Amino acid sequence: MELIDNAESSGRYRPALRILHWIVAALVFLTWPLGLMIGFAKDEVKLDFYLVHESLGFLVLWIMLLRVGFRLTKPAPSRPAPPIERLAAGSVHGLLYLFLVLMPVSGFLATNAHGFPLKWFGLVTIWSPIGKSPDIAWTLSSIHEWSAWILLxxxxxxIGAALFHHVVRRDETLYRIL
Structure with a gap:
């Protein structure tokens, strides 16, 4: 229970949110390049790249939904900052959350619409909410691709803001999530 409810007076994020943050970061740094490499993969292994990419993306979706749930019940610790900085940080964080949900949802639906159900890590077939729908498949694929570039x-x-705070301002911002 401590992982969820331990509100620290230091201004750090709760341990559960810190752990989930770094898991999502690691998954994004695995999933994003894997998706990019699919276009360059030989046909013999292309489906393997898709399977891993889609499975990791689906995992990101569920972890992000868990993170959203935590954030709705336990807001981020407050930190004194100028209003423009709070607005910028809040906007980027909000957009990160949005695109970390939108990207896997659009990828999952695009895969379904192209007629390929997701078999999560080759073990469990995930129910397709839309089934094969060629009329919307390319639109969903475009949303997924654009979302990937926006997310990047x-x-x-x-990362730039975290490094700015750590290297230039030499404040405690980075330590809040470590």
Whole structure:
């Protein structure tokens, strides 16, 4: 229970949120390049790349839904900051959450719409809410691809801001999530 309810006076995020943050970060840094490499994979292994990419993406979705649930019940610890900085940080965090849900949902639905049900890590077939739908498959694929590039930009902004706080401002911002 301590992982969820331990509100620290240091201004750090709760341990559960810190753990989930770093799991999602690791999964994104695995999943994103894997998705990019699919286009370059030989036909013999292309489906294997898809399977791992989609399975990891589906895992990101469920972890993100858990993170959203935690954040709705336990808000982030407050930190004094200028209003413009709070607005920028809040906007980037909100958009990160949005795209970390939108991207796996659009990828999952695109896969379904192209007629390929997700077999999660080759073990469990996940029910397809839309089935084969060629009319919307390419739209969903485009949303997924654009979301990936937007997410990459947001991650770069997020990392850049964390490094700015750590290296230039030399404040405790980075330690809040470590």
């Amino acid at each position: 930009t947001l991650v770069a902004l997020h």
